[in-house]
Amino acid sequence: MSKFTGKGKKRTPGISTASLPDIIFMLLFFFMVVTVMRELDPQVKVVQPNATETEKLQKKALVDYINVGPPFDARYGTEPKIQLDDAFADVEEIPIWIKQNRDARKEAEQPLITTSLKVDKDAKMGIVTDIKQELRESNALKINYSTLQGSVYDK
Template identity: 50%
Template sequence: MSKFAKKRGKADPNISTASLPDIIFMLLFFFMVVTKMRDSELKLTIITPFASELTKLEEKSLVATIYVGRPIEKYRPIYGTKPQIQLNDKFAKVGQEEADIRYFMESFRTKVPESRRPQITTSLRVDGNVTMGIVADVKTALRKSGQLKVNYSAKRRPDATL
């Protein structure tokens, strides 16, 4: 009887937390690898349409994103409700969208090593409720700047089987 009591008294009741930092670091590294820094604040409301024939964009460093949509409420007093084109964190200037888009693509290209430049894709994140006019302008500007690989961003249709 006394033997048992002695043993119990000596045992360390604390759970060892020595491995906790390792576990947390593992999680940390996981998140650091799989996530991408939000580089620009979205100033537009964008709800991309649904589609079923989708391709995944693999390498984030080779994707330049152009946003098209209506300004969020905060910016409406300045920009109104007309659809705008957002490049990085600025709106393209009305009247010289084409030059702005070409400059945007050109400056994106310089950041990518030369051998990988043909693989650059432009992702067009366009709100479903804008008209084709502005999208056609963006497309024309991209064609003129020689950026022909384009991806229309879309969500998977919930009922699609594929």
């Protein structure tokens, strides 16, 4: 019987941490895969308005963004400006930009391209209307007004 009775007090062995790096690496790889590095440096300050009837944008690869808002750098003024990719642009440059984006996509995917307007909530509709007219002219008819989720009644 003495074979089975332990020799005095038994210490609980410490939990092995050898597999900890593996777990962490697993998390790391997960985040590395899902991470989308921010595609463009925002040059304009955009505080999006609230809305409740929102839909999620599908297929991020087929979404192009137009940012509109007052520039971060006060040297460019305080009036809302349009940002395409990484630079400021005029309304007249939008058709060329749309065409470039269209050419960069496969032909089958071209009708699915959505243009997402990220517009500051204090911007006036004048500039937005001009953009919309240019988009109509260049047949980029699927648009998305980017918003946050929230009640429209709060200011």
